[in-house]
Amino acid sequence: xxxxxxxxxxxxxxxxxxxxxxxxxxxxxxxxxxxxxxxxxxxxxxxxxxxxxxxxxxxxxxxxxxxxxxxxxxxxxxxxxxxxxxxxxxxxxxxxxxxxxxxxxxxxxxxxxxxxxxxxxxxxxxxxxxxxxxxxxxxxxxxxxxxxxxxxxxxxxxxxxxxxxxxxxxxxxxxxxxxxxxxxxxxxxxxxxxxxxxxxxxxxxxxxxxxxxxxxxxxxxxxxxxxxxxxxxxxxxxxxxxxxxxxxxxxxxxxxxxxxxxxxxxxxx
Numbered sequence: 001x002x003x004x005x006x007x008x009x010x011x012x013x014x015x016x017x018x019x020x021x022x023x024x025x026x027x028x029x030x031x032x033x034x035x036x037x038x039x040x041x042x043x044x045x046x047x048x049x050x051x052x053x054x055x056x057x058x059x060x061x062x063x064x065x066x067x068x069x070x071x072x073x074x075x076x077x078x079x080x081x082x083x084x085x086x087x088x089x090x091x092x093x094x095x096x097x098x099x100x101x102x103x104x105x106x107x108x109x110x111x112x113x114x115x116x117x118x119x120x121x122x123x124x125x126x127x128x129x130x131x132x133x134x135x136x137x138x139x140x141x142x143x144x145x146x147x148x149x150x151x152x153x154x155x156x157x158x159x160x161x162x163x164x165x166x167x168x169x170x171x172x173x174x175x176x177x178x179x180x181x182x183x184x185x186x187x188x189x190x191x192x193x194x195x196x197x198x199x200x201x202x203x204x205x206x207x208x209x210x211x212x213x214x215x216x217x218x219x220x221x222x223x224x225x226x227x228x229x230x231x232x233x234x235x236x237x238x239x240x241x242x243x244x245x246x247x248x249x250x251x252x253x254x255x256x257x258x259x260x261x262x263x264x265x266x267x268x269x
Contacts, residue, residue: 021075022251025253034161037158044195048193050193053184059143062140063136064135069219071207073224074249080152093232093237166194
């Protein structure tokens with residue numbers, strides 16, 4: 001990252017002192033999408049008689065089993081290692097290890113799926129059958145137990161920005177009724193009183209995956225506790241390290257990152 005490069009957000013600060021991502025990186029594109037989400041929600045509710053059904057302090061969905069993209073993990077880990085104290089990081093890693101052990105004990109059938117690239121149809125189906133239908137026995141390790149709020153709120157993942165406050169349409173499920181959460185029992189009614197971000201969901205998938213005219217690659221997503229575990233392992237669980245070893249989504253242009261990932265996938269056969 002060039003030292004004099006200014007941050008894309010318009011703050012006037014050097015990139016290294018602001019969002020800490022290089023120009024045209026996957027992370028920069030994702031941060032810009034986050035801005036679009038925030039603006040779409042703000043505009044909708046400012047011009048509507050309805051209010052978001054989610055509110056600060058409600059964190060039941062933080063125990064849902066949901067997955068997050070690789071670039072979002074790099075953003076979160078970069079935030080943690082640059083703004084948290086060593087004591088806070090050590091405490092997080094302890095929670096993560098406890099979460100991993102609990103999940104491995106409670107759901108051994110899913111451990112293989114989490115430890116592979118999810119290339120096998122059986123593993124994918126196992127993971128999908130659990131995702132969205134069950135909660136873990138523990139909340140997200142990034143949830144502050146004292147305040148009940150997210151400890152990386154400004155850098156929270158896409159799903160955390162959109163769940164419960166927006167909706168998106170999947171054509172084959174358009175008329176199917178389901179529950180969003182215990183406080184939003186009707187997905188169809190929720191769709192009538194929340195902004196439709198279908199186009200931004202599609203844009204999200206284009207950003208977090210590798211899509212080029214030379215090939216495409218679905219980058220695996222992981223639950224937050226397991227993704228932090230994987231990246232922390234790469235860093236040897238060392239809270240004193242300010243820089244992650246693997247930051248290609250933050251430091252490389254999206255084009256170069258795509259080339260690297262396609263090459264890596266090809267080498268793995």
